[in-house]
Amino acid sequence: MPHFEYRNGELHCESTSLRTIADAVGTPAYVYSRAALVENYRAYDAAVASHPHLIAYAMKANANLGVVATLAREGAGAEVFSGGELFRALKAGVHPKKILFAGPGKTREEMRDALKADILMFNVESAGELALLDRVAQELGTRAPVALRVNPDVDPETHPYIATGLRSAKFGIPIAQALGEYRKAAQLPGIEVVGVHMHIGSQLTKVAPVADALARVVNLVETLRAQGISVRYLDVGGGLGIRYRDEDVPTPVQYAEVVLSAVRPLGVTLILEPGRSVVGNAGILLTRVLYNKETPDKRFVVVDAAMNDLIRPSLYNAYHEIRSVREVRGRPSLTVDVVGPVCESGDFLAKDRALPAVDEGELLAVMSAGAYGFVMASNYNARPRAPEVLVDGSRYSIVRRRESYEDLIAGESL
Numbered sequence: 001m002p003h004f005e006y007r008n009g010e011l012h013c014e015s016t017s018l019r020t021i022a023d024a025v026g027t028p029a030y031v032y033s034r035a036a037l038v039e040n041y042r043a044y045d046a047a048v049a050s051h052p053h054l055i056a057y058a059m060k061a062n063a064n065l066g067v068v069a070t071l072a073r074e075g076a077g078a079e080v081f082s083g084g085e086l087f088r089a090l091k092a093g094v095h096p097k098k099i100l101f102a103g104p105g106k107t108r109e110e111m112r113d114a115l116k117a118d119i120l121m122f123n124v125e126s127a128g129e130l131a132l133l134d135r136v137a138q139e140l141g142t143r144a145p146v147a148l149r150v151n152p153d154v155d156p157e158t159h160p161y162i163a164t165g166l167r168s169a170k171f172g173i174p175i176a177q178a179l180g181e182y183r184k185a186a187q188l189p190g191i192e193v194v195g196v197h198m199h200i201g202s203q204l205t206k207v208a209p210v211a212d213a214l215a216r217v218v219n220l221v222e223t224l225r226a227q228g229i230s231v232r233y234l235d236v237g238g239g240l241g242i243r244y245r246d247e248d249v250p251t252p253v254q255y256a257e258v259v260l261s262a263v264r265p266l267g268v269t270l271i272l273e274p275g276r277s278v279v280g281n282a283g284i285l286l287t288r289v290l291y292n293k294e295t296p297d298k299r300f301v302v303v304d305a306a307m308n309d310l311i312r313p314s315l316y317n318a319y320h321e322i323r324s325v326r327e328v329r330g331r332p333s334l335t336v337d338v339v340g341p342v343c344e345s346g347d348f349l350a351k352d353r354a355l356p357a358v359d360e361g362e363l364l365a366v367m368s369a370g371a372y373g374f375v376m377a378s379n380y381n382a383r384p385r386a387p388e389v390l391v392d393g394s395r396y397s398i399v400r401r402r403e404s405y406e407d408l409i410a411g412e413s414l
Protein backbone atom coordinates (compact mmCIF):
# COMPACT_ATOMS: atom_id res chain seq x y z
CA MET A 1 0.00 0.00 0.00
CA PRO A 2 1.64 3.26 -1.10
CA HIS A 3 2.31 5.67 1.78
CA PHE A 4 2.26 2.85 4.36
CA GLU A 5 5.80 1.55 4.45
CA TYR A 6 8.47 0.40 6.87
CA ARG A 7 11.12 2.95 7.76
CA ASN A 8 13.80 2.27 10.35
CA GLY A 9 12.08 -0.98 11.30
CA GLU A 10 8.67 0.60 11.94
CA LEU A 11 5.56 0.87 9.82
CA HIS A 12 4.89 4.50 8.91
CA CYS A 13 2.02 6.38 7.37
CA GLU A 14 3.84 8.85 5.12
CA SER A 15 6.62 10.19 7.39
CA THR A 16 4.76 9.53 10.63
CA SER A 17 5.39 6.39 12.66
CA LEU A 18 2.24 4.48 13.51
CA ARG A 19 3.71 3.87 16.98
CA THR A 20 3.82 7.63 17.56
CA ILE A 21 0.15 7.85 16.65
CA ALA A 22 -0.76 4.91 18.90
CA ASP A 23 1.14 6.52 21.79
CA ALA A 24 -0.74 9.77 21.26
CA VAL A 25 -4.32 8.61 20.60
CA GLY A 26 -4.36 5.01 21.86
CA THR A 27 -5.76 2.01 20.05
CA PRO A 28 -7.83 1.00 18.20
CA ALA A 29 -7.52 3.96 15.82
CA TYR A 30 -8.08 4.61 12.14
CA VAL A 31 -5.19 6.28 10.33
CA TYR A 32 -5.51 7.85 6.87
CA SER A 33 -2.86 9.16 4.49
CA ARG A 34 -3.67 12.52 2.96
CA ALA A 35 -1.20 11.95 0.13
CA ALA A 36 -2.87 8.65 -0.79
CA LEU A 37 -6.33 10.23 -0.79
CA VAL A 38 -5.23 13.06 -3.03
CA GLU A 39 -3.30 10.78 -5.39
CA ASN A 40 -6.24 8.40 -5.75
CA TYR A 41 -8.61 11.24 -6.47
CA ARG A 42 -6.25 12.86 -8.97
CA ALA A 43 -5.77 9.55 -10.77
CA TYR A 44 -9.50 9.57 -11.62
CA ASP A 45 -9.54 13.23 -12.49
CA ALA A 46 -6.59 12.81 -14.86
CA ALA A 47 -8.03 9.64 -16.42
CA VAL A 48 -11.19 11.44 -17.59
CA ALA A 49 -9.64 14.88 -18.07
CA SER A 50 -10.30 14.83 -21.83
CA HIS A 51 -14.07 14.84 -21.29
CA PRO A 52 -16.44 17.08 -19.26
CA HIS A 53 -16.86 15.27 -15.94
CA LEU A 54 -17.67 15.37 -12.27
CA ILE A 55 -16.14 13.00 -9.75
CA ALA A 56 -18.71 12.68 -7.02
CA TYR A 57 -16.91 10.87 -4.21
CA ALA A 58 -19.21 8.22 -2.67
CA MET A 59 -19.36 9.39 0.93
CA LYS A 60 -20.65 6.09 2.25
CA ALA A 61 -17.10 4.75 1.96
CA ASN A 62 -15.70 7.24 4.46
CA ALA A 63 -17.66 10.29 5.54
CA ASN A 64 -15.16 11.85 7.94
CA LEU A 65 -15.21 15.64 7.58
CA GLY A 66 -11.43 15.86 7.31
CA VAL A 67 -11.38 13.25 4.55
CA VAL A 68 -14.27 14.78 2.61
CA ALA A 69 -12.89 18.31 2.97
CA THR A 70 -9.52 17.12 1.62
CA LEU A 71 -11.25 15.75 -1.47
CA ALA A 72 -13.56 18.76 -1.83
CA ARG A 73 -10.50 21.02 -1.92
CA GLU A 74 -9.28 18.91 -4.86
CA GLY A 75 -12.52 19.68 -6.66
CA ALA A 76 -14.48 16.54 -5.78
CA GLY A 77 -18.25 16.47 -5.55
CA ALA A 78 -20.14 14.02 -3.36
CA GLU A 79 -22.62 11.24 -3.85
CA VAL A 80 -24.75 11.08 -0.71
CA PHE A 81 -27.11 8.32 0.37
CA SER A 82 -28.93 10.01 3.24
CA GLY A 83 -29.79 13.33 4.82
CA GLY A 84 -26.93 12.74 7.24
CA GLU A 85 -24.42 12.37 4.42
CA LEU A 86 -25.84 15.48 2.75
CA PHE A 87 -25.34 17.38 6.02
CA ARG A 88 -21.76 16.13 6.27
CA ALA A 89 -21.00 16.95 2.62
CA LEU A 90 -22.16 20.55 3.06
CA LYS A 91 -20.26 20.91 6.37
CA ALA A 92 -17.11 19.59 4.67
CA GLY A 93 -17.40 22.30 2.02
CA VAL A 94 -18.61 20.29 -0.99
CA HIS A 95 -20.32 22.66 -3.43
CA PRO A 96 -24.09 21.90 -3.51
CA LYS A 97 -24.02 21.85 -7.32
CA LYS A 98 -21.58 18.93 -7.09
CA ILE A 99 -23.83 16.83 -4.84
CA LEU A 100 -25.94 13.89 -6.03
CA PHE A 101 -28.52 12.28 -3.77
CA ALA A 102 -28.89 8.53 -4.34
CA GLY A 103 -30.63 5.69 -2.52
CA PRO A 104 -33.86 3.69 -2.73
CA GLY A 105 -35.55 5.08 0.38
CA LYS A 106 -35.33 8.86 0.52
CA THR A 107 -37.82 10.44 2.90
CA ARG A 108 -39.87 13.58 2.36
CA GLU A 109 -37.66 15.45 4.87
CA GLU A 110 -34.49 14.37 3.08
CA MET A 111 -35.96 15.53 -0.24
CA ARG A 112 -36.85 18.92 1.23
CA ASP A 113 -33.38 19.40 2.70
CA ALA A 114 -31.70 18.51 -0.60
CA LEU A 115 -34.03 20.75 -2.63
CA LYS A 116 -33.40 23.66 -0.28
CA ALA A 117 -29.65 23.06 -0.56
CA ASP A 118 -30.06 23.23 -4.37
CA ILE A 119 -28.07 20.09 -5.16
CA LEU A 120 -27.07 18.97 -8.66
CA MET A 121 -29.50 16.05 -8.92
CA PHE A 122 -31.48 13.22 -7.38
CA ASN A 123 -30.90 9.67 -8.51
CA VAL A 124 -34.41 8.25 -8.32
CA GLU A 125 -35.00 4.54 -7.87
CA SER A 126 -38.76 3.94 -8.11
CA ALA A 127 -42.07 5.27 -9.42
CA GLY A 128 -43.23 5.96 -5.86
CA GLU A 129 -40.15 8.01 -5.12
CA LEU A 130 -40.58 10.00 -8.33
CA ALA A 131 -44.18 10.83 -7.42
CA LEU A 132 -43.24 11.99 -3.92
CA LEU A 133 -40.29 14.05 -5.17
CA ASP A 134 -42.59 15.74 -7.70
CA ARG A 135 -45.02 16.71 -4.89
CA VAL A 136 -42.30 17.91 -2.52
CA ALA A 137 -40.66 20.02 -5.24
CA GLN A 138 -44.00 21.59 -6.16
CA GLU A 139 -44.70 22.40 -2.50
CA LEU A 140 -41.39 24.27 -2.45
CA GLY A 141 -42.21 25.99 -5.74
CA THR A 142 -39.28 24.42 -7.54
CA ARG A 143 -38.36 21.54 -9.87
CA ALA A 144 -36.20 18.63 -8.81
CA PRO A 145 -33.39 17.73 -11.23
CA VAL A 146 -33.56 13.97 -11.71
CA ALA A 147 -31.67 11.05 -13.18
CA LEU A 148 -33.42 7.71 -12.94
CA ARG A 149 -31.22 4.94 -11.64
CA VAL A 150 -31.64 2.13 -14.11
CA ASN A 151 -30.84 -1.45 -13.28
CA PRO A 152 -29.13 -2.82 -16.40
CA ASP A 153 -29.33 -6.47 -15.27
CA VAL A 154 -25.69 -7.51 -15.56
CA ASP A 155 -23.68 -9.72 -13.24
CA PRO A 156 -20.85 -7.63 -11.80
CA GLU A 157 -19.10 -10.79 -10.54
CA THR A 158 -18.59 -9.56 -7.00
CA HIS A 159 -19.79 -10.52 -3.50
CA PRO A 160 -23.61 -10.98 -3.58
CA TYR A 161 -24.13 -8.45 -0.74
CA ILE A 162 -22.52 -5.69 -2.81
CA ALA A 163 -23.78 -6.63 -6.28
CA THR A 164 -26.48 -4.13 -7.16
CA GLY A 165 -26.99 -4.36 -10.92
CA LEU A 166 -28.66 -7.77 -11.05
CA ARG A 167 -32.33 -8.00 -11.87
CA SER A 168 -33.00 -9.45 -8.41
CA ALA A 169 -31.43 -6.50 -6.56
CA LYS A 170 -33.56 -3.92 -4.74
CA PHE A 171 -31.75 -1.12 -6.58
CA GLY A 172 -32.84 0.90 -9.56
CA ILE A 173 -35.61 0.70 -12.12
CA PRO A 174 -35.40 -2.37 -14.39
CA ILE A 175 -34.04 -1.17 -17.70
CA ALA A 176 -37.06 -2.56 -19.55
CA GLN A 177 -39.35 -0.25 -17.54
CA ALA A 178 -37.07 2.78 -17.68
CA LEU A 179 -38.46 4.31 -20.87
CA GLY A 180 -42.00 4.29 -19.49
CA GLU A 181 -40.87 5.90 -16.22
CA TYR A 182 -38.91 8.55 -18.09
CA ARG A 183 -41.95 9.40 -20.20
CA LYS A 184 -43.98 9.85 -17.01
CA ALA A 185 -41.20 11.86 -15.36
CA ALA A 186 -41.01 14.22 -18.33
CA GLN A 187 -44.69 15.14 -17.76
CA LEU A 188 -44.37 15.93 -14.05
CA PRO A 189 -44.36 19.67 -13.23
CA GLY A 190 -42.05 19.23 -10.22
CA ILE A 191 -39.48 17.14 -12.08
CA GLU A 192 -36.79 18.11 -14.56
CA VAL A 193 -35.17 15.11 -16.25
CA VAL A 194 -31.45 15.77 -16.55
CA GLY A 195 -29.71 12.43 -16.70
CA VAL A 196 -29.38 8.67 -16.42
CA HIS A 197 -27.71 6.85 -13.55
CA MET A 198 -26.39 3.31 -13.09
CA HIS A 199 -24.24 1.55 -10.50
CA ILE A 200 -23.78 -2.19 -10.87
CA GLY A 201 -21.83 -3.15 -7.77
CA SER A 202 -18.75 -2.66 -5.68
CA GLN A 203 -15.24 -4.14 -5.55
CA LEU A 204 -15.41 -4.81 -9.30
CA THR A 205 -12.25 -6.45 -10.55
CA LYS A 206 -13.29 -6.56 -14.22
CA VAL A 207 -14.41 -3.83 -16.59
CA ALA A 208 -16.39 -6.11 -18.92
CA PRO A 209 -19.60 -5.97 -16.82
CA VAL A 210 -19.35 -2.17 -16.78
CA ALA A 211 -19.02 -2.16 -20.58
CA ASP A 212 -22.05 -4.47 -20.91
CA ALA A 213 -24.14 -2.29 -18.64
CA LEU A 214 -23.02 0.88 -20.41
CA ALA A 215 -23.97 -0.50 -23.80
CA ARG A 216 -27.53 -0.97 -22.54
CA VAL A 217 -27.64 2.44 -20.91
CA VAL A 218 -26.25 4.20 -24.00
CA ASN A 219 -29.06 2.58 -25.96
CA LEU A 220 -31.56 3.97 -23.51
CA VAL A 221 -30.08 7.49 -23.77
CA GLU A 222 -30.41 7.36 -27.56
CA THR A 223 -34.03 6.20 -27.31
CA LEU A 224 -34.84 8.94 -24.80
CA ARG A 225 -33.35 11.59 -27.05
CA ALA A 226 -35.27 10.27 -30.04
CA GLN A 227 -38.42 10.84 -27.98
CA GLY A 228 -37.47 14.40 -27.09
CA ILE A 229 -36.27 13.71 -23.53
CA SER A 230 -32.97 15.46 -23.03
CA VAL A 231 -30.11 13.84 -21.15
CA ARG A 232 -27.22 16.03 -20.00
CA TYR A 233 -25.55 13.77 -17.46
CA LEU A 234 -24.58 10.14 -17.57
CA ASP A 235 -23.67 8.87 -14.13
CA VAL A 236 -21.97 5.47 -14.30
CA GLY A 237 -21.69 5.03 -10.53
CA GLY A 238 -18.69 3.75 -8.63
CA GLY A 239 -17.47 0.29 -7.93
CA LEU A 240 -13.87 -0.03 -9.08
CA GLY A 241 -12.17 -2.54 -6.80
CA ILE A 242 -8.93 -2.29 -4.86
CA ARG A 243 -6.19 -4.77 -4.06
CA TYR A 244 -6.84 -6.23 -0.62
CA ARG A 245 -4.66 -9.28 -1.19
CA ASP A 246 -3.56 -10.18 -4.70
CA GLU A 247 -6.51 -9.06 -6.82
CA ASP A 248 -5.64 -7.68 -10.23
CA VAL A 249 -7.78 -4.61 -10.48
CA PRO A 250 -8.18 -2.29 -13.45
CA THR A 251 -6.51 1.12 -13.06
CA PRO A 252 -8.60 4.30 -13.33
CA VAL A 253 -7.06 4.75 -16.80
CA GLN A 254 -8.19 1.30 -17.97
CA TYR A 255 -11.62 1.90 -16.45
CA ALA A 256 -11.85 5.37 -18.04
CA GLU A 257 -11.01 3.98 -21.49
CA VAL A 258 -14.05 1.71 -21.36
CA VAL A 259 -16.32 4.37 -19.93
CA LEU A 260 -15.21 7.17 -22.24
CA SER A 261 -15.48 5.10 -25.39
CA ALA A 262 -19.16 4.53 -24.57
CA VAL A 263 -19.93 8.00 -23.26
CA ARG A 264 -17.93 10.29 -25.55
CA PRO A 265 -20.19 9.97 -28.63
CA LEU A 266 -23.21 11.02 -26.54
CA GLY A 267 -21.82 14.44 -25.68
CA VAL A 268 -23.01 14.21 -22.07
CA THR A 269 -21.19 15.21 -18.90
CA LEU A 270 -19.76 12.09 -17.31
CA ILE A 271 -20.27 11.52 -13.60
CA LEU A 272 -18.26 8.95 -11.63
CA GLU A 273 -19.01 7.97 -8.04
CA PRO A 274 -15.93 6.18 -6.73
CA GLY A 275 -15.72 5.43 -3.02
CA ARG A 276 -13.56 2.45 -2.11
CA SER A 277 -10.93 3.12 -4.77
CA VAL A 278 -10.36 6.62 -3.39
CA VAL A 279 -10.14 5.83 0.33
CA GLY A 280 -9.74 2.06 0.77
CA ASN A 281 -6.00 1.85 0.42
CA ALA A 282 -5.51 5.26 2.00
CA GLY A 283 -6.32 3.97 5.49
CA ILE A 284 -5.54 1.35 8.11
CA LEU A 285 -6.92 0.29 11.46
CA LEU A 286 -4.29 0.34 14.17
CA THR A 287 -4.77 -2.15 16.99
CA ARG A 288 -2.80 -3.60 19.90
CA VAL A 289 -2.35 -7.26 20.83
CA LEU A 290 -3.95 -7.96 24.20
CA TYR A 291 -3.29 -11.69 24.54
CA ASN A 292 -1.87 -14.69 22.78
CA LYS A 293 -4.25 -17.51 23.63
CA GLU A 294 -3.88 -21.20 22.82
CA THR A 295 -6.53 -23.90 23.02
CA PRO A 296 -6.04 -27.54 22.00
CA ASP A 297 -7.55 -26.66 18.61
CA LYS A 298 -6.49 -23.12 17.83
CA ARG A 299 -4.21 -20.23 18.40
CA PHE A 300 -5.87 -16.87 18.89
CA VAL A 301 -4.40 -13.42 18.84
CA VAL A 302 -6.82 -11.29 20.88
CA VAL A 303 -6.56 -7.63 19.86
CA ASP A 304 -8.30 -4.47 21.06
CA ALA A 305 -10.11 -3.82 17.76
CA ALA A 306 -13.25 -5.79 17.02
CA MET A 307 -16.11 -6.32 14.60
CA ASN A 308 -17.74 -3.16 15.93
CA ASP A 309 -14.72 -1.23 14.61
CA LEU A 310 -14.30 -3.08 11.30
CA ILE A 311 -17.19 -5.35 10.35
CA ARG A 312 -16.03 -6.34 6.86
CA PRO A 313 -14.36 -9.65 7.83
CA SER A 314 -17.43 -10.75 9.84
CA LEU A 315 -20.03 -9.54 7.35
CA TYR A 316 -18.46 -10.41 4.00
CA ASN A 317 -15.70 -12.77 5.03
CA ALA A 318 -13.47 -10.04 3.65
CA TYR A 319 -9.70 -10.37 3.66
CA HIS A 320 -7.65 -7.57 5.21
CA GLU A 321 -3.92 -7.99 5.38
CA ILE A 322 -2.51 -7.70 8.90
CA ARG A 323 1.01 -6.41 9.46
CA SER A 324 2.98 -5.84 12.62
CA VAL A 325 4.07 -2.26 13.11
CA ARG A 326 7.47 -3.41 14.37
CA GLU A 327 9.37 -4.97 11.48
CA VAL A 328 11.18 -8.02 12.77
CA ARG A 329 12.54 -10.42 10.23
CA GLY A 330 13.01 -14.10 10.92
CA ARG A 331 10.02 -14.56 13.23
CA PRO A 332 8.36 -17.97 13.02
CA SER A 333 5.06 -17.98 11.15
CA LEU A 334 2.00 -19.26 13.02
CA THR A 335 -1.55 -19.93 11.85
CA VAL A 336 -3.88 -17.87 14.00
CA ASP A 337 -7.32 -16.33 14.26
CA VAL A 338 -7.09 -12.61 15.01
CA VAL A 339 -10.12 -11.87 17.16
CA GLY A 340 -11.55 -8.95 19.11
CA PRO A 341 -13.07 -8.58 22.58
CA VAL A 342 -16.71 -8.59 21.41
CA CYS A 343 -19.18 -11.20 22.61
CA GLU A 344 -19.70 -12.98 19.24
CA SER A 345 -17.93 -15.93 17.69
CA GLY A 346 -18.26 -13.98 14.45
CA ASP A 347 -15.98 -11.32 15.90
CA PHE A 348 -12.77 -11.81 13.95
CA LEU A 349 -10.46 -9.71 11.81
CA ALA A 350 -8.71 -12.72 10.24
CA LYS A 351 -9.27 -16.48 10.32
CA ASP A 352 -6.65 -19.20 9.91
CA ARG A 353 -4.12 -16.58 8.91
CA ALA A 354 -0.40 -17.25 8.71
CA LEU A 355 1.17 -14.40 10.70
CA PRO A 356 4.63 -13.89 12.15
CA ALA A 357 4.49 -14.63 15.92
CA VAL A 358 3.42 -11.50 17.78
CA ASP A 359 4.01 -10.41 21.37
CA GLU A 360 1.40 -9.20 23.80
CA GLY A 361 1.34 -5.39 23.72
CA GLU A 362 2.57 -5.27 20.14
CA LEU A 363 0.90 -3.00 17.57
CA LEU A 364 -0.71 -4.38 14.42
CA ALA A 365 -2.04 -2.62 11.35
CA VAL A 366 -5.15 -3.94 9.63
CA MET A 367 -4.54 -2.80 6.08
CA SER A 368 -6.90 -1.44 3.39
CA ALA A 369 -9.38 -0.27 6.00
CA GLY A 370 -9.97 3.28 4.77
CA ALA A 371 -13.24 2.39 3.03
CA TYR A 372 -16.30 0.94 4.77
CA GLY A 373 -14.33 0.83 8.01
CA PHE A 374 -15.18 3.56 10.49
CA VAL A 375 -18.45 4.37 8.69
CA MET A 376 -19.78 0.88 9.46
CA ALA A 377 -18.57 0.95 13.07
CA SER A 378 -21.07 0.57 15.91
CA ASN A 379 -21.18 0.84 19.68
CA TYR A 380 -21.96 -2.85 20.19
CA ASN A 381 -20.92 -4.06 23.64
CA ALA A 382 -20.89 -0.36 24.61
CA ARG A 383 -17.56 0.09 22.92
CA PRO A 384 -16.71 3.74 22.19
CA ARG A 385 -15.87 4.23 18.54
CA ALA A 386 -12.24 4.64 17.55
CA PRO A 387 -10.62 7.98 16.71
CA GLU A 388 -9.68 8.90 13.14
CA VAL A 389 -6.31 10.43 12.36
CA LEU A 390 -5.32 12.14 9.12
CA VAL A 391 -1.59 12.14 8.39
CA ASP A 392 0.11 14.73 6.22
CA GLY A 393 3.82 14.01 5.93
CA SER A 394 5.34 14.16 9.39
CA ARG A 395 2.29 15.86 10.91
CA TYR A 396 -1.09 14.47 11.79
CA SER A 397 -4.49 15.73 12.90
CA ILE A 398 -7.09 13.94 14.98
CA VAL A 399 -10.01 14.43 12.61
CA ARG A 400 -12.33 12.64 14.99
CA ARG A 401 -11.57 12.07 18.66
CA ARG A 402 -12.21 8.79 20.43
CA GLU A 403 -15.72 8.55 21.83
CA SER A 404 -15.97 8.72 25.61
CA TYR A 405 -18.26 6.72 27.91
CA GLU A 406 -20.25 9.93 28.38
CA ASP A 407 -20.71 10.13 24.57
CA LEU A 408 -22.18 6.63 24.74
CA ILE A 409 -25.05 7.69 27.00
CA ALA A 410 -25.56 11.21 25.65
CA GLY A 411 -29.19 11.46 24.62
CA GLU A 412 -30.40 8.66 26.92
CA SER A 413 -32.40 9.16 30.09
CA LEU A 414 -33.13 7.07 33.16
Ligand code: LLP
Pocket residue numbers: 058060061079102162164199201202203204237238239240273274275276277312316371372
Ligand atom coordinates in the same frame (compact mmCIF):
# COMPACT_ATOMS: atom_id res chain seq x y z
N1 LLP B 1 -22.61 4.77 -6.04
C1 LLP B 1 -23.62 4.04 -5.56
C2 LLP B 1 -24.98 4.30 -6.02
C3 LLP B 1 -23.36 3.00 -4.64
O1 LLP B 1 -24.36 2.25 -4.19
C4 LLP B 1 -22.03 2.76 -4.21
C5 LLP B 1 -21.71 1.72 -3.23
C6 LLP B 1 -21.02 3.60 -4.72
C7 LLP B 1 -21.33 4.58 -5.64
C8 LLP B 1 -19.57 3.45 -4.32
O2 LLP B 1 -19.05 2.22 -4.69
P1 LLP B 1 -17.49 1.92 -4.49
O3 LLP B 1 -16.74 2.79 -5.47
O4 LLP B 1 -17.13 2.24 -3.08
O5 LLP B 1 -17.39 0.50 -4.79
N2 LLP B 1 -19.98 -2.02 2.57
C9 LLP B 1 -19.53 -2.73 1.40
C10 LLP B 1 -19.64 -1.90 0.14
C11 LLP B 1 -21.02 -1.37 -0.13
C12 LLP B 1 -21.10 -0.52 -1.38
C13 LLP B 1 -22.44 0.06 -1.58
N3 LLP B 1 -22.60 0.96 -2.68
C14 LLP B 1 -18.11 -3.22 1.62
O6 LLP B 1 -17.57 -2.99 2.71
O7 LLP B 1 -17.53 -3.87 0.77
